[in-house]
Amino acid sequence: MAAHEGSSGKDEIPTFNAENMLNNTRIINYSRTFMSIIGGVIAGILGFTSLTGFIFYFLVMAITSAGLGAKTGFSVHSYFDSWNRIILDGLLSGLLSFVLFWTFAYDIVHIF
Amino acid sequence: MAEDLVLDTAIRNWVLIPLSVVMVLIGVLRYFVSKLMRSDQIPDVKIVKEGQLVIRARNLRSSANFIPAKSFRARRHYYSNEENGLLHVPKGQAQNPQAQMFSDPNMAMDMMKKNLSMIIPQTLTFAWVNFFFSGxxxxxxxxxLTQRFRGMLQNGIDLSTVDVSYVSSRSWYFLNLFGLRGLFSLILGEDNATDDTQRMMQMGGFGFDPTRSLGAEKDNLDIVQHEWALPKFEQRAEAVLKKLVS
Structure with a gap:
């Protein structure tokens, strides 16, 4: 998280650096993918099935969002243009990876 | 539903794990092979020039408010006047991208290589899975899952009594194919993950039309509402200083 957009006050011209924000968004996607894979393995090992697993996924994503928010020191607007970036960006892109690793770990530990 | 099936541990040791490992390794291999086969073509001077021009115009647009109105108007005139502005493309001079593409055989060759590097390993892996692990x-x-997914997940098993959540190896292969994309973007870097979509774009759009992007940038530049930021900055400085003093 090297980038920032410059200060933001009230009623002022928004000044931000598009490249830095692109970099920040990429970091978000990386963390989300990473967390979804790790979360999938954890869910599989713990043996979650059906709805519990999906709830676990969204829990993990919520934790990721909270972590990203904490990383910005809760001054999200100096790194991103809105809260939605942190909360919603890439929320579903990790789902397929999550399902794969969940199935993989679950099968190895519980099925055989 | 039916009672749980008991699966042999050998299936885990000799099918499930090897299949996933092979998929990951093939993904890595494909990445490096396509990296080796990529020919560094010397970019066309004109295209690079136009790309840089668009970036310059975009920079002007994004930081328009930090220069006085007169300076902004002068710059805008430089870019978008109708006689010799840089962004102005005379009519009829626009090049047809399709024709351009056929005049450059290197481009077609490169695209074919990329496609082959994607199709060949996939076909081979699928054949391998089909041959050894079917049934x-x-x-x-x-x-x-609902019954609707049976065709998708139990590809290769023709039993209607098995619970849908059991997956055949062929379908496990497909699950791997899509699910590992995230892992690849982690271990190989971003460009690998976007490769597929970029390829699709290339195939669909057949290269982008530089003159069109120039025209779009010109339109954008023309509608910019200029408002100089400096007067406001004095107020802002005042506020900051007041905060410091108090």
């Missing part, structure tokens, strides 16, 4: 249940997904 039995290899895994179980930990959530229930």
């Amino acid at each position: 039995f249940v290899a895994a179980k997904i930990p959530f229930p």
